[in-house]
Amino acid sequence: MRWSQAFIPTLRDDPADADAVSHRLLVRGGYIRQLMAGVYSVLPLGFRVRAKIIRIIREEIDAIGGQELLLPALHPREIWERTGRFESMGEILFTLDDLRGGDAVLGPTHEEIFTSLATEITSYRHLPQLWYQIQTKFRDEARPKSGLLRVREFTMKDSYSFDLDDAGLDLQFDRHFAAYSNIFRRIGVTAIPVEASSGAMGGTDSIEFIVPSPAGEDDVAHCPACDYAANVERATSTLPRIEDPVGPAQPERFPTPGVRTIADLAAFEGGAAGDRQIKTLVYVLDGEPVLVLLRGDHELQEQKLLDETGTVEARSGHPEEIRELLGADAGSLGAVGVEGPRILADLQLAERTNMVTGANIDEHHLRGVDVGRDIAVSEWMDLRTVVAGEGCPVCGEPLEVLRGIEAGHIFKLGTKFSEALGATVLDADGVSVPLVMGSYGIGVERNLAAAVEMNHDDRGIVWPVSIAPYEVVITVVKPDDDDTVTVADRLYEDLLAADVDVLIDDRAERPGVKFTDAELIGVPYRVTVGPRGLADGVVELTVRRTGERSELAVEDAQDVVANLVRSSR
């Protein structure tokens, strides 16, 4: 491509509304433009990168036996109602009417559609199957942000596996794990596989691939020693045992004027440290009010509460609800003697004694509370959020907590969708059994952005060669100098013939502008052709990532550059 003819609208200034590094650089570099909140146009440079990412994904999924197909983005509302997800995903579903008055939705994902197609599989002899597509998804996110990282319309590769039994699913799952690892490596991002919550999917196993980045939205507990990694929605840790001093034979009420918080009570004369308090929260789970108990210095992990209780929608109780349920306001709540609502207690409270908690009378607390003796816990469960520095559940070393981008997610779905939609086969004994399914997603543009988050410097993007829009840019220093143009054009033609993706900057611009633009858009290799070098029979090669420069004899340039590109793809 000749830069003089290309549509590469680079900007000299940072766009005012771009915050994330990838957002800023992709807009400035002329890769993308925003059309509306969370919706972007992909310009020629961006399109080339996207195409390379798609090619890598396609090669890897084909390699594990995937069959590519294309399902509609426009779905009947009815199929979403049949699996209950019109309700559970209702918020993010784009809905629309058609002329015959029916309701349609734009697909946010495709389990329902793949599963309904899979009803055509009738015999175990036709299993396993692995189907995938690379297609546009629509999700009406409440808050799109950070450029391509969180959008409302995006491309996803989603694959779906169909097996007779769990063993078959496990195999397909493991193959996807390997394929995804290959994909991220080839795209040039570091993605940490982490145990994840299955959320509303209701599956069994689920692994997210997280690219560490401050622009991400997921927190991951990671053990540097043994590689344990889990989304904090799921992560556990080991904590030192606390020895409680011996307490009274029954709880004692005491006034605590002005005490509202855990910290207040810890500082209060006659109170107790946070780790000796019981925190009592009122939550409403699918309409049912419950009490949630945690150690005073621990934070609730709401996703764990959802997962453990099988709840679709959870919220904290409103002040009026709390008062009606317990007779006091937040700040003085407790579970001692409470009957009626379910009491869900975090495992870390087990066998604790002589604790301090609210008395359900405003500005009064109880001391000497023995959890086993005084509180009618309905269910024990892991509910707390892991914090950096706590012990790894596998090896005990201190955990770190990283922020990252969810670049891919693989799920074992089991039979949830096949049962709901009647996707069954006859097994060898002639018995009708539901297909055992897995689903596997990877966001194309999100990975493009993640690659920029991981590969940039203060001058711009630094693409890995594998996904760079162009592998080489030839910078023509003096486009009105005949020798320069002759040599540059010949090199350009030769590199094209050698199957190198090459861009020639033949614009009538000053050299500084060209160098700056080349660095901004992030082309891995730059060959500078100008009279100064040609006087000595050389051109100059600059490596974008390292800034390393070398001189190449004009006659060698084509071979050297082509080989360099080939070896770094």
Added chain:
RNA sequence: CGGGACGUGGCGCAGCUUGGUAGCGCGCAUCGUUCGGGACGAUGAGGUCGCCGGUUCAAAUCCGGCCGUCCCGACCA
């Protein structure tokens, strides 16, 4: 959805408090001088001041409503 900010040529911004001919930088076009790290000069093109309504002789500016965008939070396969 709650909180905050913003909306003025392609991009980045000033002007609004105190109503009176719409400005600056970059970019763009033409010409000239320049030319190996974002040149200089001259001339020029380009704007329903987000939209609707109100106040006023007169509204980018004041008032009301709406729309849009970004940030924080809530939310989120």
